[in-house]
Amino acid sequence: MPAAPADPLAGKRLLLAVSGSIAAVKVPQLVSALVQRGAQVRCVLTPSAAQLVSASALASLSRNPCYVEADQWLASQPKPLHIELAEWAELVLVVPLSASSLARLVHGLADNLLASTLLASEAPRLLAAAMNTSMWHGPAVQRNWRLLQAEPGLLALEPASAGLLACDRRGAGRMREPAQLLLAAESLALHGANQDLKGLxxxxxxxxxxxxxxxxxxxxxxxxxxxxxxxxxxxxxxxxxxxxxxxxxxxxxxxxxxxxxxxxxxxxxxxxxxxxxxxxxxxxxxxxxxxxxxxxxxxxxxxxxxxxxxxxxxxxxxxxxxxxxxxxxxxxxxxxxxxxxxxxxxxxxxxxxxxxxxxxxxxxxxxxxxxxxxxxxxxxxxxxxxxxxxxxxxxxxxxxxxxxxxxxxxxxxxxxxxxxxxxx
Ligand SMILES: Cc1cc2nc3c(=O)[nH]c(=O)nc-3n(C[C@H](O)[C@H](O)[C@H](O)COP(=O)(O)O)c2cc1C
Missing domain, CATH: 3.40.50.10300 (CoaB-like)
Structure with missing residues (x-):
């Protein structure tokens, strides 16, 4: 029997950067699917994300340490952790991307472990925004989202346009489902974030x-x-x-x-x-x-x-x-x-x-x-x-x-x- 074609995600070093949106509860499912496809996964959580999803669960599912804010300041860490993680990652998935982390990213702020890792990384990145409908439609978030689009080397997925949100609102805001995020990660592994079909x-x-x-x-x-x-x-x-x-x-x-x-x-x-x-x-x-x-x-x-x-x-x-x-x-x-x-x-x-x-x-x-x-x-x-x-x-x-x-x-x-x- 001929060998099955290699999975584009197998062996890839993926950094999952999780920010403080309720959609973070879907991250364990995504991590588990990525690991089953042979990817090497490491997770990093903002302090808000760590309130919403368990770092221990992500460590277990990824078979790797899950990094939280305090890890940045460990005296046992010889190389700055944000640099080590940024250099390690071949692909970065910012899933979910909160309004605050979006703002930090487009304005170049490096005031937490996740934000400084993103600034230090040159890897292609996938970002999946998730937030309440009014937050998403607000002028500041929309302005920041437009600024993000203008940056090279990334695939930015806006929230789904309809659905029931955790805040009981119906409308835009829900993060894209893990099934699509998996495909988007695979696409990034295959083709990078090159926008070579823009204009078509x-x-x-x-x-x-x-x-x-x-x-x-x-x-x-x-x-x-x-x-x-x-x-x-x-x-x-x-x-x-x-x-x-x-x-x-x-x-x-x-x-x-x-x-x-x-x-x-x-x-x-x-x-x-x-x-x-x-x-x-x-x-x-x-x-x-x-x-x-x-x-x-x-x-x-x-x-x-x-x-x-x-x-x-x-x-x-x-x-x-x-x-x-x-x-x-x-x-x-x-x-x-x-x-x-x-x-x-x-x-x-x-x-x-x-x-x-x-x-x-x-x-x-x-x-x-x-x-x-x-x-x-x-x-x-x-x-x-x-x-x-x-x-x-x-x-x-x-x-x-x-x-x-x-x-x-x-x-x-x-x-x-x-x-x-x-x-x-
Ligand atoms: C239960 C809960 C759910 C939240 N969900 C979201 C969300 O979906 N999107 C968002 O942008 N912020 C959400 N927030 C607010 C953020 O956690 C807050 O803005 C925080 O500063 C985000 O910081 P971070 O990007 O560093 O994680 C939520 C807050 C709470 C308490």
């Missing part, structure tokens, strides 16, 4: 379509939507403006927080969305798994088994779904790059090459679905990336987020060839 507008479709047979039954496929959703997240984290069009997904919805999402059910719904949004985009990724056939008229009433059987056997009851990728090629503005996905069994390269010339999209990713380490529902993926006029490129097997980054980099290269300005 990407339209990405993901997930299966469902074609109704009657109110109780539909025709669909096993796509989970994970590959397209991860491309959307990775693109947003690299600075692009992103719209995700998605069918019924089989993934934790918390990972989609912060993305502009438009849902579809059938191929006809997706066709409509594509018509609305295609012209807006510089780059389009069609990772959705769209049905090929549908009933001319889905039955308004639930059919009996026998009637359903009869109906499915009538050739005239069916129609072919229009080829959405081909329609997009026809509608494509000059400065747009269009990437298609094609699922295949057997010899993918030959099939994909034929499909690329038939459809005329700029890039086509041929994705095997008959192998254990790729395709529907697998955590990893692989395949051939084909480009008009270039040699096929074999990608993977690797995690789907890693593949998402590779595909986006190729899309970006094509956009640069068209002189679409990116990364400014």
């Amino acid at each position: 507008r990407l339209l990405i479709s993901a997930g299966p379509s469902r074609e109704a047979l009657d109110p109780a039954r539909f025709l669909s496929n096993p796509s989970t939507g994970r590959m397209g959703a991860l491309m959307a997240l990775a693109a947003q984290w690299r600075g692009a403006e992103v719209k995700l069009l998605h069918g019924p997904l089989q993934l934790d919805p918390a990972i989609l927080e912060g993305l502009e999402c438009h849902q579809f059910t059938s191929a006809a719904d997706l066709e409509l969305l594509l018509k609305q949004h295609q012209a807006w985009a510089n780059g389009v990724v069609m990772a959705a798994a769209v049905a090929d056939h549908r009933l001319q008229r889905p039955n308004p009433e639930k059919l009996s088994k026998t009637d359903l059987h009869q109906q499915l056997l009538q050739p005239e009851a069916w129609q072919t779904v229009p080829d959405l990728l081909q329609a997009m090629v026809v509608a494509k503005p000059q400065q747009q790059v269009l990437m298609g996905f094609c699922a295949h069994t057997g010899d993918g390269l030959a099939q994909a090459q034929a499909k690329l010339s038939q459809k005329g999209c700029d890039l086509l990713f041929a994705n095997p679905i008959d192998q254990a380490d790729a395709g529907f529902a697998a955590p990893t993926n692989k395949g051939w990336l084909l480009q008009q006029g270039a040699a096929p490129q074999q990608l993977g097997p690797c995690g789907k987020l890693e593949l998402a980054h590779q595909l986006l980099s190729q899309l970006n290269r094509c956009l640069q060839d068209l002189n679409v300005p990116t990364g400014f």
